[in-house]
Amino acid sequence: xxxxxxxxxxxxxxxxxxxxxxxxxxxxxxxxxxxxxxxxxxxxxxxxxxxxxxxxxxxxxxxxxxxxxxxxxxxxxxxxxxxxxxxxxxxxxxxxxxxxxxxxxxxxxxxxxxxxxxxxxxxxxxxxxxxxxxxxxxxxxxxxxxxxxxxxxxxxxxxxxxxxxxxxxxxxxxxxxxxxxxxxxxxxxxxxxxxxxxxxxxxxxxxxxxxxxxxxxxxxxxxxxxxxxxxxxxxxxxxxxxxxxxxxxxxxxxxxxxxxxxxxxxxxxxxxxxxxxxxxxxxxxxxxxxxxxxxxx
Numbered sequence: 001x002x003x004x005x006x007x008x009x010x011x012x013x014x015x016x017x018x019x020x021x022x023x024x025x026x027x028x029x030x031x032x033x034x035x036x037x038x039x040x041x042x043x044x045x046x047x048x049x050x051x052x053x054x055x056x057x058x059x060x061x062x063x064x065x066x067x068x069x070x071x072x073x074x075x076x077x078x079x080x081x082x083x084x085x086x087x088x089x090x091x092x093x094x095x096x097x098x099x100x101x102x103x104x105x106x107x108x109x110x111x112x113x114x115x116x117x118x119x120x121x122x123x124x125x126x127x128x129x130x131x132x133x134x135x136x137x138x139x140x141x142x143x144x145x146x147x148x149x150x151x152x153x154x155x156x157x158x159x160x161x162x163x164x165x166x167x168x169x170x171x172x173x174x175x176x177x178x179x180x181x182x183x184x185x186x187x188x189x190x191x192x193x194x195x196x197x198x199x200x201x202x203x204x205x206x207x208x209x210x211x212x213x214x215x216x217x218x219x220x221x222x223x224x225x226x227x228x229x230x231x232x233x234x235x236x237x238x239x240x241x242x243x244x245x246x247x248x249x250x251x252x253x254x255x256x257x258x259x260x261x262x263x264x265x266x267x268x269x270x271x272x273x274x275x276x277x278x279x280x281x282x283x284x285x286x287x288x289x290x291x292x293x294x295x296x297x
Contacts, residue, residue, distance in 0.1 A: 032178050
């Protein structure tokens with residue numbers, strides 16, 4: 001059971017919040033938008049000029065104490081989030097893992113460790129499920145056979161707004177049940193210039209603007225009131241790197257806001273207790289009738 005309560009299981013549980021319209025009376029929201037910022041350390045939040053993100057924090061629940069799995073690098077941590085298990089179970093152990101270095105404890109019908117995308121597909125075969133990303137490594141971790149649509153954005157050095165524009169278009173046109181939008185920054189700036197630098201904070205401000213546009217897209221699509229937004233990261237960083245055990249590398253934000261998520265007026269804003277920050281945010285929203293969907297332990 002302990003793996004069910006891992007930091008990353010929060011995102012697995014987000015799956016069960018999503019529902020097609022025919023089940024709206026039983027489920028708690030019809031849409032989930034998961035936004036990932038690669039290399040976003042929690043240490044930066046207080047100092048950063050990120051009004052859209054801070055508005056989500058103010059109107060939902062969050063922690064700045066979520067910890068990365070070790071090593072504090074990308075593939076191992078995105079896999080842990082998408083799969084709701086640690087590397088000792090899913091087997092992805094390195095920064096750029098494309099296949100498991102360890103044999104996966106469980107395999108789904110597509111030959112990959114079960115993911116939130118596949119579990120939603122099983123629960124709702126007609127659901128629109130999408131993944132839009134900048135770093136090519138994401139596609140090896142999401143179970144593309146379970147997706148309705150997935151697409152890598154062009155080089156953000158030449159087309160910095162492309163991923164945001166793709167996400168806005170997709171959310172408006174398809175009104176998906178579950179959407180992953182995975183940015184490869186501020187990690188790129190962290191490696192090139194350094195974490196906790198003026199350039200790093202400038203990139204966060206830019207990313208915050210994209211998040212504002214993504215949220216606005218759900219309003220334009222008429223889905224905002226039935227959407228849960230999750231904003232988080234795979235790891236932080238220190239100097240020009242990551243992968244180690246410092247808190248700057250390991251602690252990342254986890255922010256959740258939207259339909260049926262408690263606000264400061266109705267509950268605690270910051271979930272900081274070790275156990276509760278890992279799982280309790282979404283436990284009240286688990287529909288009991290999805291008993292056929294299981295999490296490997």
